[in-house]
Amino acid sequence: MPSFFQFTQGTESRVRPSSDSSPLLGRFRAVPPTQHHDQRGGVRRQPSQLGLLSNGRGSVHVGYGALVVGGDESGDESDEGEDDNDDDEGDTGSCLAWERAWRRWVVDLWVRPKQLAVKGVAEKWYTRYGLLVFLPALMTIAWCSIPFPQYPLPHDDDDDDAQDKTPGHGKAKVQVNFWFFLFVYYGFYNITALFWITKVFNLYSLNWWPQSLGFPLTVSLIAILSVAAPIPIYYMDATRFLTRHNTTWISWTFVIMAMPVAIAFLILRNNERHLGLRNSLSETQRIFTSSWWTSDPADTFARRERRRGPVPQDLFDDSPAARGSLVQRPTGGAALLRRKWFPASFVRFLWFCVALFVGLMAYVLGEAYAEIYLRTLPHNSFETVVYVYGWVVTVHLLDALTGWVLGIREGERVGSYPLSWVFKLYFMVTYQTYVRALYARLRSPKQFVILQILSSTRLVVLTPIMMTTVFHKVLSILGLTTLSYGTYQKLQTRNVFIRFLAENTSMAAFLGSILVLHFGANKDVYPYFAFEEDHGSGGKHPGTYPSEDYDFGMTFWASGVTWGCELVASLVVRILIRVIFGVDVGLEGRMDLAVWPELLPTCVAVTLHVLQNMLFSIIRLRFRA
Incomplete structure (x- = not known):
């Protein structure tokens, strides 16, 4: 009988896998065994875990993730050939160069990310930072620099604007075309938001759209709704004033981004995923599926416990104590009742919804926080x-x-390391973008220096201290963490890498945006970057510090010096971590990207969306009647 699939007999033990193997993620191993048979029946080892530099040396843990076959370019080419065989049924020779480029740079990186493709761009520093740092920054700059059709303000608009939010955002100077704003500017903003939500669901391994409609039709309907609903509000005299406020548009985007979550929830409800009991299966179906939900609960639970070994809780803990520890499973009637009414998969989804809600509320709070400061x-x-x-x-x-x-x-609520990676980046970029926007209202180099000293000191001094075993032990005693030291060190190293991405992409977008908005065609649409303190009196407000008013030159050059200081501080803290702890921060980031290829497009989408939030919050909207 021919063998179409190669299976390896599993050896599920009740101890943690050794450091050169992978943890059990769900029901599947994260990597195949390190040994396999060649065509002659012999046994050979894989050349290296992850195929990364130095065979993973300098990493906190080498074997925690999925296997990306290492080797030279011939190995990559052979893998691509196999993929082409799968997709084109052996007709790879007829593929054109542009088709290969499309598959390599679009499909394999953004649509259906593959480990080899992502590993290829993650290993090279210029492609890694080009995609994660400069790509979202350049897309944001291009988005805000598209020239708006502009018209002079009517004379009767001065009275209405006298009570507006000046001097913070700046007084509106022109009217803009409503249809251009709605379909071009706001439309791209919403598409980015939907792309980010979709990629987050991909990391969660759940499709939020109905299977009967499919993704293209569902996302197209939501996109049409996002631009169609504001039209009647604009045309009704009683509600037109709402279109002048940025918070109104941001709140509507919040609703649009919440729609995929609501749709996914309704799909799960319709499929009765919130119930413990399912429809009965036939005897034939039971051969291929688990009878967990169709047999007697007590008997099923007992048989499943005997069949399935424990799953290690800690993906990065290689201590001897962790290797011999078992995962405590709920037993008894209480566990069966909870499983009957609240299955773990549905509870996990509810926790996922909570995380999304907190994340979406963050930029709404950021808008309110910035409003207070600017007023x-x-x-x-x-x-x-x-x-x-x-x-x-x-x-x-x-x-x-x-x-x-x-x-x-x-088993820990959502229990997803890649999702925690993305949300950490989301909050880090959110924090950095609002700080960058603040730079445009600093009144002297002294204020730049004070902020930079505090930021660099906190990074260089506190970060190595927080990674020590003493600090981890103190947190454990206080009950602030239940993680092992290996996992805690891994997360701290990851956070340094994420902070580096957030600092650089937010600063690149800030410097580029103030250039194109101060000198470009949209200068009057973004009076925030015109650096004028016009209070409606026709002149420049003297300010509290007449000799230290903010202007473009000081903001641009002081921000550039700040960026240089941040790069130096990041380099210093990386060296300290490498010398003291023997951990390579850059390698940890590359390994995460290679292990979870969906991280690449998701990180670009979330960074682009947050950068757009900062610019959207300061645009001045006056639509031509």
Whole structure:
């Protein structure tokens, strides 16, 4: 009998896999065995885990993720050939060059990410940072620089604008075309938001759209609704004033982004995923599927416990104690009743919805926080520091709440490491973008210096201290963490890598946007970057510090110097971590991207969306009647 699939007899033990194997993720191993048979019947080993530099040396743990076959370019070509055989049924020779390029740079990276394709761009620093840092920054700059059709303000608009939010956002100087804003500017903003939500669901391994409609039709209907619903609001005199407020449009985007979550919830409800009992299966179906939900609950639970070994809780813990530990499973009538009414998969989805809700609320709170700051300008150095670190505390609290909801260990609420990776990036970029926007309202180089000293000191000094075993032990004693030291160190290293991405992409987008918005065609649409303190009196407001007013030159060059200081601080902290702990921060980031290829498009989507949020919150909307 021919063998179409190669299976290897499993050896599920009741101890943790050794450091050169992979953890059990769900029902499947993250990597195949490191040994397999060649064509002559011999046994050979894989050349290296993940195929990354130095065979994974400098990593916290080498064998925690999926296997990306290492080797030279011939191995990659052979894999591509196999994929082509699958897709084109052996007709790979007829593929044109552009088809290969389309598959390699679009399908394999953004649509259906593959490990080899993502590994290829993750190993090279210029492609890695080009995609994760400069691509979202350039797309944001291009989006905000598209020239708006503009018209002069009517004379009767001065009275209405006198009570508007100046001097923070700046006074509106022109009217803009409603249809251009709706279909081009706001339409792309919503498409980015839907792409981000979709990619987050991909990481969760759940399709949010109805199978009968499919993804293209479902997302097209939501996109049409996102631009169609504001039209009657604009045309009705009683509600037209709502279209002048940025918060109204951001709130509507919040609703659009919540629709995929609501649709997924309704699909699960319709499929009765919230119930413990399912429809009965035939005897033939039971041969190929588990009879968990169709047999006697007590008997099924007992048989399943005997059949399935324990799953390790900690993906990164290689300590001897963890290798011999067992996962405690609920037993007894209480566990059966909970499984009957609230299956784990549905509870996990509810936790996932909570994490999404907290994340979506973050940028709404950011808009309100920025509004408070801009309405109370000007500020001295102390007030600036209070604002910045008030926002830092707010973002970190939301980040901690979301991190707790997501978890990283199986059975721990959502229990998804890649989702925690993406949301950590989301909150880090959110924090950084609002701080960058603040730079345009700093009144002297002294304020830049104070903020940078505090930021760099916190990064260089506190980060190595927080990675020590003593600090981890203190957190464990206080009950602030239940993670092993290996997992805790891994997360701290990952956070340094994510912070590096957030700092650089937010600063690149900020410097590029103030250039194109200060000198470009949309200068009057974004008076925030015109650096004028016009209070409607026709002149420039003297300000509290006449000799230290903010302007474009100081903002641009001081921000550039700040970026240089941040790069130096990041390099210093990476060296300290490598010397003290023997961990390579860059390698950890590359390994995560290679292990979970969906991280690449999801990170680009979330970064682009957050950068757009910052610019959308400061645009001045006056539509031509």
